[in-house]
Amino acid sequence: MDIALEAALKIAVILFIVLTFLAYLVLFERKILGWIQLRVGPNRVGPWGLLQPLADLLKFIAKEDVTPDTPNRVLFALAPALALVPPLMALAVIPFGSTIELFGRKIALQITDINVGLLYVFALGSLEVYGIILAGWSSNSKYSLLGGLRSAAQMISYELALTLSVAGVLIQAGTLSLSEIVHVQSGYYFGIIPRWHVFWYQPLGFIIFFIAAVAETNRVPFDLPEAESELVAGYHTEYSSIKFAMFFVGEYAAMFVVSALATTLFLGGWTGPGAERVPLLGVLYFSLKTGFFLFVYIWLRGTLPRFRYDQLMQFGWKVLVPMAFANIFISSALALWR
Amino acid sequence: MEQLFFVIFAGIALIGAVNLLLRRNPLYAALSLLTTMAALTGLYIMLKAYFIAVIQVIIYAGAIVVLFLFVIMLFNIRAVERQTDRRGYLKWLALPFAIILIGQFLYIVRLFEENPTPVGTEIGFTEAVGRKLFTAYLLPFELTSVLILAAIIGAVVLAQKE
Numbered sequence: 001m002d003i004a005l006e007a008a009l010k011i012a013v014i015l016f017i018v019l020t021f022l023a024y025l026v027l028f029e030r031k032i033l034g035w036i037q038l039r040v041g042p043n044r045v046g047p048w049g050l051l052q053p054l055a056d057l058l059k060f061i062a063k064e065d066v067t068p069d070t071p072n073r074v075l076f077a078l079a080p081a082l083a084l085v086p087p088l089m090a091l092a093v094i095p096f097g098s099t100i101e102l103f104g105r106k107i108a109l110q111i112t113d114i115n116v117g118l119l120y121v122f123a124l125g126s127l128e129v130y131g132i133i134l135a136g137w138s139s140n141s142k143y144s145l146l147g148g149l150r151s152a153a154q155m156i157s158y159e160l161a162l163t164l165s166v167a168g169v170l171i172q173a174g175t176l177s178l179s180e181i182v183h184v185q186s187g188y189y190f191g192i193i194p195r196w197h198v199f200w201y202q203p204l205g206f207i208i209f210f211i212a213a214v215a216e217t218n219r220v221p222f223d224l225p226e227a228e229s230e231l232v233a234g235y236h237t238e239y240s241s242i243k244f245a246m247f248f249v250g251e252y253a254a255m256f257v258v259s260a261l262a263t264t265l266f267l268g269g270w271t272g273p274g275a276e277r278v279p280l281l282g283v284l285y286f287s288l289k290t291g292f293f294l295f296v297y298i299w300l301r302g303t304l305p306r307f308r309y310d311q312l313m314q315f316g317w318k319v320l321v322p323m324a325f326a327n328i329f330i331s332s333a334l335a336l337w338r
Numbered sequence: 339m340e341q342l343f344f345v346i347f348a349g350i351a352l353i354g355a356v357n358l359l360l361r362r363n364p365l366y367a368a369l370s371l372l373t374t375m376a377a378l379t380g381l382y383i384m385l386k387a388y389f390i391a392v393i394q395v396i397i398y399a400g401a402i403v404v405l406f407l408f409v410i411m412l413f414n415i416r417a418v419e420r421q422t423d424r425r426g427y428l429k430w431l432a433l434p435f436a437i438i439l440i441g442q443f444l445y446i447v448r449l450f451e452e453n454p455t456p457v458g459t460e461i462g463f464t465e466a467v468g469r470k471l472f473t474a475y476l477l478p479f480e481l482t483s484v485l486i487l488a489a490i491i492g493a494v495v496l497a498q499k500e
Contacts, residue, residue: 075369116464119392130372133407137365156404176464188365199481 011112014091022252023053028299036302060245060270068140068238076138080239080246083131086124086218087253088195093117094260095179097270097282105134109270109283110179117178121261122163125216128254129155132235135247147234148310150224157316158215158222164324168331169197169265182269186276196268201334204327206266208320210293213258215316220301224309259293260286351377368406375399379459389464 027042027049034041044048070076097109114120129152136148170176173184186194198206215222224234231237236247263269267289270282307315354374375398382387382391471479 035411059420114388116388116392119389119396123392123395123400126396126404129400129404133404133411137411145411149408152404156401159400 006107007111008104009106011092014096014111015088018088018091018253018256019249022108022167022249022256023057025252025256025294026056027052029301032295032298033302036299040246044238048252057245060242061152063241065241065243066238070140070325071137075134079135079138080135080243080250081131083128084246084250084253086127086131087250087257088122090124090257091260093120093178094257095182095264095269098279099242100279108179109279113177113179116176118166118181118265121178121257122159122166125162125254126159130215131247131250135239136235139235140237143232143237144235147231147237150231151218151235154218154222154224154312154316155216157313158212158320161208161316161320161324162212162216164321165205165212166265167324168202168205171328171331171335172197172201178264179268182264182271185268186271194268194271196266198266201331202266202327204323205331206262207292208324209266209329210262210296212316212320213262214297214300215259215312217254217297219251219255221304221307222312223306224312242295255294255297256290259290259297262293263289340384344381347377347380347384349377350374351381362449364410365407368403368410371406375403384393387463389467 030052031049032040042052045051045055056080067073067076092111095108095113099106099108101107132151133148136144136146136151139145139148145168169181173181175181175184175272185195185197189200191197193199214220218224236244239247252319261285269289270286272281272285275282351374354370354372354377358367358370358374361370375394379391379394380392382388
């Protein structure tokens with residue numbers, strides 16, 4: 001029972017922190033986009049706009065929840081949940097830090113360390129498509145249906161590159177457990193360069209992973225599912241109020257998970273100077289690295305135009321996938337040679 | 339506790355499977371299949387076969403059922419629905435096949451009663467599955483990959499003709 005209680009507490013704390021963080025991520029995104037476009041960004045609600053997330057939340061809850069003439073009301077209501085739940089479930093295997101001592105107990109800063117952690121994240125990622133497909137279908141609108149189909153095709157195509165790009169890391173680390181992958185990356189080459197996968201053997205894998213991840217989370221420049229000039233808002237055109245908010249949070253949660261995964265696989269997770277002795281420092285390093293990826297997401301959104309649909313598919317299948325295969329080949333050769 | 343979970347997952351799997359057969363609309367049928375697969379994943383996790391459970395989700399839920407949904411949505415659902423074929427002679431084939439199926443089922447149940455599935459061993463772990471695939475089952479594994487390659491080439495050829 002003790003273990004169950006500990007796990008439940010960890011789930012509650014991590015969900016609370018991450019969801020609060022996501023709410024503020026939206027604020028920071030609007031601020032940074034504002035600065036990129038020489039504007040101030042939100043600054044009316046609270047000092048420096050700090051109460052803006054709260055105001056947004058109230059607005060989402062208070063708005064009228066419109067249900068269109070749908071072929072199936074249950075699926076229409078279920079779709080936003082299917083988009084939100086998988087990324088939140090993926091948080092269960094992300095190692096946020098090493099172990100801390102609390103009330104005389106050793107507590108790992110990871111909800112659970114299953115030995116197929118990485119595959120678990122990918123399994124949840126592959127479920128992400130359902131929310132979008134079902135939303136597109138049950139909205140009973142051509143914009144939604146086309147947006148949903150387009151999005152599903154994009155996610156399936158880029159999932160391939162995403163999964164293949166990680167194979168190199170697996171060959172090198174020899175494990176699927178995320179905490180062990182972090183441990184493999186501790187230490188330094190020549191005393192200064194950290195043993196992160198991005199610096200040694202896997203730079204190509206890292207680049208493929210990040211590009212595919214941006215496409216997988218439907219963000220600029222791969223945000224075709226919601227290309228507003230042609231599809232209004234894509235699969236969530238017909239959604240309003242809290243259901244729309246669930247799609248919205250789902251997208252940001254997926255961004256967070258993907259960034260955390262990139263940190264864990266390629267940037268050494270929570271490792272860093274002094275992180276072994278002071279566990280909270282590890283959490284800080286993890287947050288900084290993940291935050292960097294999230295900043296790059298926003299940066300891309302502020303600077304890049306959108307791909308055309310055929311360009312997107314060409315790039316995915318003819319550039320990223322062959323490169324990922326080449327990376328597997330190189331990694332295997334290096335692993336044999338060592 | 340374990341028994342309770344088993345009953346829940348097995349129940350969901352059965353309901354999904356029966357629903358799959360009863361539904362006229364192919365979309366709902368595909369979603370029922372998804373439900374059954376999800377419940378089976380739960381059963382695999384209870385057997386501590388984590389690798390197989392996760393692979394089950396990735397392949398069936400993430401790839402196959404998505405493909406079904408895709409095809410169903412790209413074609414007109416109503417048109418597909420109307421084409422359900424109701425050939426009479428199929429009814430007469432149902433009985434012998436049902437008898438064979440029940441016979442097989444009873445045989446498997448007997449088999450398992452004699453030597454039940456070991457729980458808590460490392461059979462479903464990644465290393466164990468990989469080792470078996472590349473030693474004991476190497477030939478079937480390679481043959482399957484050739485089969486898949488042939489299917490891919492076939493699909494490409496068919497697509498090019500249009």
